[in-house]
Amino acid sequence: MTRPAVDGEVRSTRGRPRDPGLEGRVFDAAIALYAEVGWAGFSFDALAKRSGVGKDALYRRWGASRAGLLRQTLEARWYGLEQIDTGSIREDLLALARMWLRLRTGPYGKVGLHMMIDTLRFPEVADVLAGYREDAVRQARSIVRRAIDRGEIPPSTNPGLVLDIVVGGVTNHVATTPQRLRPAMTAKMDEFAVSLVDVLLSGVKQAGQ
Amino acid sequence: MTRPAVDGEVRSTRGRPRDPGLEGRVFDAAIALYAEVGWAGFSFDALAKRSGVGKDALYRRWGASRAGLLRQTLEARWYGLEQIDTGSIREDLLALARMWLRLRTGPYGKVGLHMMIDTLRFPEVADVLAGYREDAVRQARSIVRRAIDRGEIPPSTNPGLVLDIVVGGVTNHVATTPQRLRPAMTAKMDEFAVSLVDVLLSGVKQAGQ
Known part of the structure; x- marks a missing residue:
């Protein structure tokens, strides 16, 4: 399924080359975090700490939608x-x-x-x-x-x-x-x-x- | 099933005659309260307010065990x-x-x-x-x-x-x-x-x- 590039993606092609392992590391951390604390604790702060991916990178990629990040995580790591x-x-x-x-x-x-x-x-x-x-x-x-x-x-x-x-x-x-x-x-x-x-x-x- | 009388029951036979509708009113209020707020909000205060049964009467009957009251409520009103x-x-x-x-x-x-x-x-x-x-x-x-x-x-x-x-x-x-x-x-x-x-x-x- 093609989907329109989101803001962060467009920008990342202009700057530093995109880290191909970044999404995977974030999803790994995000599913573990969500299992522990649910939506109430699903913050970019907690995610940055657990994934080792900087908060700036998280904002560039998902800043527009913490819920979108949760959905992508479920698709990639739940079922x-x-x-x-x-x-x-x-x-x-x-x-x-x-x-x-x-x-x-x-x-x-x-x-x-x-x-x-x-x-x-x-x-x-x-x-x-x-x-x-x-x-x-x-x-x-x-x-x-x-x-x-x-x-x-x-x-x-x-x-x-x-x-x-x-x-x-x-x-x-x-x-x-x-x-x-x-x-x-x-x-x-x-x-x-x-x-x-x-x-x-x-x-x-x-x-x- | 017979079960040993709890403290409150013994006392209630000595004092005022026991209100036969009291348990039913408390269970009705308790199942509604538990459905709304769960254990975190399952307090005698909230129960007294909702059931119209005084807090003293609740304490006489269930004071020893809020968990016991929940269990009796589930048995009587859940399944x-x-x-x-x-x-x-x-x-x-x-x-x-x-x-x-x-x-x-x-x-x-x-x-x-x-x-x-x-x-x-x-x-x-x-x-x-x-x-x-x-x-x-x-x-x-x-x-x-x-x-x-x-x-x-x-x-x-x-x-x-x-x-x-x-x-x-x-x-x-x-x-x-x-x-x-x-x-x-x-x-x-x-x-x-x-x-x-x-x-x-x-x-x-x-x-x-």
Whole structure:
């Protein structure tokens, strides 16, 4: 997707050559920061300190939009579903379930929680978060639509329902596991993903008959 | 379940006759207050103001434990699953899905969100919330175990997986519906519950064959 150059980008081509690793370092620091403190603490000061990228460079590149930086960070370091396309609905849904299990149990597990809270609390970031989430839902639905096109699952299959079961099932599994049972849960994570996807696909295929 | 009388109860039998409607009024106010402000704002001051029950009466009854009051409130006004027992797994799971849809879209929808946040932020209430949640998980699992005992679903059925799909599916459905599509979602809520439970049960029965 082409997008119009923003102010900072134009200027940076005139001055010093642009640091190609800069975005990556900022995204790494930004996802860790957001997981810890959410939008309330997502400041350029904190980001500069954590990323080792100067505040001036942050302002040149993202000064116009701290929310834009958060969105780019989520796309680069939280999740993007557009790369899930194995040609098989079972493998696609397993990839989705595994990705979500990994994210929810990983070091940035609280990102999802902060997104929910910030959506309710901060109007200036709510649109950005809603837009990011709606994009993800669209991408996820296309996983199911492609499987319908390939004839793997009945045309009457409801893409939203399939995704609610995979993503919601994983979320609930992680959220309701008490702290003391976490190691056991982590050890059996992949078994859970396979059971979830297999029960779901049996049900979906049966429902179409 | 019998439970030992707490200090306040013993005293209240000696003094003025106990107001039988008091608990109900306090729980009504407490669930509304918790949904709005979470544990951080769950003070006896705010509760007294909202419930019309004097602070002295609150202290006599719950002074020893604001967390205990929260737990009793959740049991009385958020959810208790022990009453779901229709004798049919389909009806039990539909009742669970409908209850969860009603709670998540209702006026106290933010209770679940505050529970998650408060568990992470306030050690003094984390144990109470974890205990409440673990009780609920136990009750929900018994819905599935009874169906296995009745021979409705295969003995190999994983109760945790069934519940993750119903509860998580509903949660994700509500959480990912953009604000502008809420009225449409609410209108089709029951249709969603039926599809979810039917796909799940087809899959569970198939998986056991």
